[in-house]
Amino acid sequence: MHMSAGFPANLAPRVLSIVRVVSAYLFVLHGSAKHLKIPFIEAMASVSPTSLSGIAGWLELVGGFLLLLGLFTRPVAFVLSGLMAFAYFIAHAPATPFFPLMNGGESAVLFCFIFLYFSVAGGGSWSIDALRSRR
Structure with missing residues (x-):
């Protein structure tokens, strides 16, 4: 089965939105x-x-909730990324600093970096931000 080279790239903004909604x-x-x-x-x-x-x-x-809607995605995601970094270092790292699996901090680390990505990439094509930018 042959797919055009643009097929995955065309899906990227939609998949970004799906990952944003599930994460949020x-x-x-x-x-x-x-x-x-x-x-x-x-x-x-x-x-x-x-x-x-x-x-x-x-x-x-x-x-x-704002991320779920894709409203103010970049600034909200940036703040939440910082929140999760703070949560990791305050609540989890003191137990075993370099092993998130052992200190229960793996979700904080994942949220931190997923939100950091959203702060750069935005909310995707299925977001209120995208709808607002089309107008």
């Missing part, structure tokens, strides 16, 4: 578990809204 959905769940108790996670049930974890939860909830 997974990220929003962290904030909604902390503040909306959906899903209910015992360890997150007592997070104070003004604690460090609570403030991170607001950024996860609001920033994740």
Whole structure:
């Protein structure tokens, strides 16, 4: 089966949007578990809204929702990338600095670098940002 050379390149902006939506959905769940108790996670049930974890939860909830929509993708993703770097070094790295698998920080590292990529690449063709730029 022969595919044209442009076929994968034509899909890239759409796949970028799909990765953004899935990543944002997974990220929003962290904030909604902390503040909306959906899903209910015992360890997150007592997070104070003004604690460090609570403030991170607001950024996860609001920033994740903006990413889900693809609205202000680049600046929001940049802030969330920094949040995840901070979360890794504050909450995970002190346990075993160079082994995210051992300190539970692999999702923080992945989110950090995925969001860093979105801060450069944008939200893809299926985003409010793309819709706004067409007008």
